[in-house]
Amino acid sequence: MRLFTPYDVTKESDMLMPLEFTRANRLMHVDKTYKAEITNIIRLTEMEKLFHIRIINEEERARFSFLPGQFVMLELPGYGEVPISISGSPSNRGYIELCIRKAGIVTSILHKARRGAKVGIRGPFGNSFPMEKMKGNNILLIAGGLGMAPLRAPLFYVTENRSEYQDVHILYGTRTPDQLLFTYQYDEWKRIDDINLQIIVEKPDITWSGKVGMITKLLDELPIKPLETYAIVCGPPVMFKFVCNRLRQFGIPMHRMFVSLERRMHCGMGKCCRCNIGSTFICVDGPVFDYWSVLNLKEAI
Amino acid sequence: MLFRIIKKEDFKTFVNLMLQTTEVIAPKFIKNNAKGKPIHQFLPISNYDEMVLDYEKCEFSAKTYFLPYKNTLSTFHMKDHDWTQEIQYRIQPRAIFGLHPCDINALVRLDKVFARDFYPNPYYISRRKNTFIVGIDHLPCDDGFCHAINANHITHGFDLFLTDLGDRYFVKINSDRAFMAISEVPIQEITDEDTKDYLAVRKQISQSYKVSVKTDDLPNLLDIEFESKVWKKWGDKCLNCGTCAMVCPTCYCYGVTERVSMDHSTGKKIAYLYSCNLLDFAMVAGGHNFRPNQETRLKYRYYHQHRGFVESYGEPMCVGCNRCGRSCLAGIDPVNVIRDLHEEEKL
Amino acid sequence: MKYLFMESKRPKVAVFDFTDCEGCELQFANKEETLVDFLKAIDIVNFREVMSEKSDEYDIAFIEGSISRADEIERLLTIRQKAKFLIALGSCACFGGVNRMKNKFPMSDVNKEVYGETPKETLPVRSIKELVHVDFEIPGCPVSKAEVERIVQHIIWEVPYQFPVYPVCFECKQRFTICRFELGELCLGPVSAGGCDAPCPAGGTPCWGCRGICAAPNFQEFFNLAKERGFSKEEVIERMDFFGGFRSVTGSK
The missing domain is CATH 3.40.50.80 (Nucleotide-binding domain of ferredoxin-NADP reductase (FNR) module)
Known part of the structure; x- marks a missing residue:
């Protein structure tokens, strides 16, 4: 006889909903990734390439929208995940543009990847530049x-x-x-x-x-x-x-x-603390900060 | 919360009943250290007699049962240039007996991060909800400062909480499932006598705290003393080994890594607990390290525990168990570090 | 290997041994569950211990052992000329290993001690990098096969491999291993490179530092804490000299 019954988190209604990355305080597949295809690769310099990446599932692609300044976690199954800021236009709902420098393990392998390769995308994460507020200036x-x-x-x-x-x-x-x-x-x-x-x-x-x-x-x-x-x-x-x-x-x-701001990030959700400075998480409170806030962030510069 | 009395022999029956269907973790005697002091660890037990409830302190916290040192987040199955992602959460029930108030408060703090904040974490929630927590009161340990940081009382975050009254336990029942479970064995309503005995034990506990240190002003003090020489003094001692964060019941910083099988058919995404004292904690791809000095990394740990966390969640992350101080081979004891900061302030 | 529309090369690999116990190269044939895949990823063309064919055409040479004879130097130089990428495998190849302890004594004494009245030709022990350029070092006594596999994967994709920066202590804590100092023993864990998963302290033996120095060692504090626990500097240095990975600290030959 069991003294208490097991609780299956996957049976929660939130977990059964289509994937959406929001900060909302409800249960979600935090490490599930959108499968996406590299549709185009543009060589920019010796070290940087621009990747066009399209989320394969149409419903998920329709759900993905971002604001200028936000970033995604790009997954290379088996090798790792890296935070990459989005370089494209928010109005482009067909594909996501990511400009990637060959720096670490994941990005080095990505630079070898060919068109058609399937990678993963989580996000978008972080805040954005206040484009609305800037209007008229x-x-x-x-x-x-x-x-x-x-x-x-x-x-x-x-x-x-x-x-x-x-x-x-x-x-x-x-x-x-x-x-x-x-x-x-x-x-x-x-x-x-x-x-x-x-x-x-x-x-x-x-x-x-x-x-x-x-x-x-x-x-x-x-x-x-x-x-x-x-x-x-x-x-x-x-x-x-x-x-x-x-x-x-x-x-x-x-x-x-x-x-x-750029920092080391392993989760994008304010949990792993790799990008934490005091009480500020670059991944959720940033990456965009006004300069006054930056000066108040100890060791930010 | 309901209060009941359970006789010790009935409690034994309860533990054995639990053992029949559920994995039970409890303080277990391992061996004596070089000074002849017993070492206990939170480990699975197979019968009631392995459980030591009057232990002093386990050097390793029970954190690993909620935030494992290494946890597979997902598995990628790769085939013909395509892949699928599989995610599994641990749902096997488990019971942990013998957690002290500091350890239960540590879980309450972790709940704030992983269950109650943005992006709630199903890996943690699943483990937490499937773990039956039985805590126990104890006489203060030699080096803990839980009372100075307000982590010596518990109000929630557990199923049962015991106070030893000699031949019986005074039991706080804090969940529906705990009431159902404990009702499987004989329990009694509390009498005036029980209340009197309970209060006497509580009084003895509250009069026995040994370490005194002021912590309520730390958020402000840490800001002012950001450039303090205290960090250099203690930072110079730091071994950059991450022991403090590993034994800490609340340190939850982690990293994510992936391992691909030799034939590239499966890839595992693994979260591993990390420590802000380790050299590459804040190093980015390309090699730039935002915290290259050990004193900066040590300072950051105090900053996160006693200032950043307070700002985010209204209380320090630290619960004053002083496992870090006890385990640190270099003798970096948080009580002394905090006292030094106060000294510095007076200058 | 095919992955993400990329196809990796299957490098030709040779394994050579010098003054050693052959324990590290034996790791190549270990870990049966992935052995077939390991051998599919690389093409072993020369490996005395496991095969009779020998080819001098190879991309990667794994060198096991230290160098303690003149003919070994010659052999090593030839291998270096042929190999595109040379890897020192194990603590002997990386640091000189246990063999290096003989450097503390006159060569005539050690010769007599071991061979008695029939002395053999012998030189003070040297690690591989003291003689030829080494492209990569995998320390450990023995090396970990899991780590060798990961390194091979990185070599195949031509991406950098990073060793963990933490010392052994970090991994002991993750295993609930009681600190050897707590039990009154001297342990090099706080200053030794981790990544081995700390099997020795868990098995009841303190760390002897087979993987060399960790990325951010604090030797001053380490000598202090050892002293506080009754271990003299000489004792600590003797321990550090066991595998030869701490010579930059101990100053031994």
């Missing part, structure tokens, strides 16, 4: 290095809703010209009404005829109206620190500058 989109990958989502959003924003400036810097991402799209961006694209490299090669120097140099040439401007800054901590401090000198309030 001038927008500064500033990226350093791989920072172009997360910046491309708000960039798409702005170009697709061009009339909602005033002047748009894209500033992009890398160390060397061959590290520049999405070079084939610059012409398109430049031709969009009133978008000012500026590119700078630190170490030019013989083919480079553009600007040379640190990204902050580009800021000095801009006509900035501090109280009518929002800035999104993506890049390594040392870069966004310099850029944000420079923007502050122009008088832009810190709550009008947004950065996206």
Whole structure:
């Protein structure tokens, strides 16, 4: 005779519902992943590739929507999972664009994967850039290095809703010209009404005829109206620190500058604590923070 | 909550009844240490006599029965360039006897993270709901500071809770299933005599706490002392071994890894408990380490336990059991670290 | 191996042994449940202990054992020339291993002790990397087959393999192993590389550090805590010299 009856979590009604990743406080398959197919691979540089990934199940694909700044956990069955920020447009419901640098084990194998390969996607996770709030303002989109990958989502959003924003400036810097991402799209961006694209490299090669120097140099040439401007800054901590401090000198309030933080993540749901700083979880409270919050996050920069 | 009395021989019958159908975990005597002190561990038992209810403290908490050190989250079955994902939750019933109040409070804190917050975790919930918890009162241990951190009383998070009154136990019955189960053996209504005896035991317990340390001001103190020399002092001693987090009843930080079979037919996704004191805790792909120094990593552990968790859940994660202090070979004792922080503040 | 529309190469593998006990190479034939798949993933072309055919065409050479004779040096140099990727297998190959203990004595003494009146040619023991470039090291006495399998998978896909950074203590705790210090013994667990799953302390023997130093050792504190428990620095150093993986600390030859 059993003294108490077993409880089967899988019989809970929540567990039987179609898969949806929300923060809602109900039971769910937290580690179930959407199966997705790599439909296209675009070689950007020696180290980075852009993957087009389509969720296979139509119902799940329809359910998947995201906001600029959010990320997914990309699963390579048997080898692991990595957090990748979404580089594509939120209005693109057909496939998800992920720009991936060859850095660790999972990404190295992914770089060998071919079109048609089936991977897994969990998400989207995290918060987003406040695109609604920014409407009616001038927008500064500033990226350093791989920072172009997360910046491309708000960039798409702005170009697709061009009339909602005033002047748009894209500033992009890398160390060397061959590290520049999405070079084939610059012409398109430049031709969009009133978008000012500026590119700078630190170490030019013989083919480079553009600007040379640190990204902050580009800021000095801009006509900035501090109280009518929002800035999104993506890049390594040392870069966004310099850029944000420079923007502050122009008088832009810190709550009008947004950065996206990178951390180690193993779950995306505020549980594993790998991205935790004190009480802040980069995966659920971020990855997007205004600069004031970043300054208050100990050891964030 | 209902209160009843159970005679010790009837309790023995209850345990043996439980053993017939359910895996029972209880403090078990292993051996004496070099100083002749007995070592107990929470392990499966096969009969009542293996259970030691008047143990002092188990160096390893019972956390592993809820958050296993290694837990298979899912299995990928791979074939012809395609795969399917299989997820299983542990639903086999289990009973744990002999948890002290600190350990039950530790579970209550874990509930807040894994069952009551965003993204509730079915792996944990399934184990938690299928575990029958029987706690027991005890005289304070030498180095614990549960009373200083408000973790020495329990109000929920268990099925039965015993207080030893000599020949009988005073039983708190805290769930429907516990009442049903314990009713299988003779139990008695409490008398005035029982209440008097119970209160006397409680009084003795509350008068016997040995360690005193102030913890209620820690959230603020940790902020002010972020750059304190105290972290260097204790950080220099840290062995970066993660022992503290492994024995802690609440440390739940983990990592996820995958193992693929040699023929690439199956892949296992495994969550493994990790420790923020380990070198690569905050290292990202590409090699950048957000916490390269051992003092920063040690500080982070206190930060998460005594500040971050308070901000998120209204109480510290630490329950004052001091297993970490006792197990740390370098002698990093939280009581001394916290006292040092207070000293620093006075300067 | 086929996976995600990728097809891996099946590298040609050779296994060679030098001054050793052959325990590590025996691990190649161990773990029967996955042995067939292991042998499908790689093409073993030269392995004295398990086969008679010998080929000098190989991509990966696993070297077991330390070097203690002149002819071994020559053999090793030839292998290095032929192998695209050379792996030191086991503590002897990585550090010199138990054999290295003889370096503490004059060679004439050790020769006499072992061979009596019929001395053999012998040199002070050296690890593989002291003689040739080593592409990868797998420490352990013996190596863990499960780990060898994972490393082979990584080599096949040409992706980096990362050893765990934690010391042995971490894995002891996960097994509910009572600390050997608690039982009054000296254990190198706090400073030794984990990843072995800590079988020795669980089986009743303290850690002797066969996998070498962990990623973030704290030797100052380790010597302190050993001293507090009655173990002198000499005693600790003697223990550390057992497998030769701690020479950067002990300064032994």
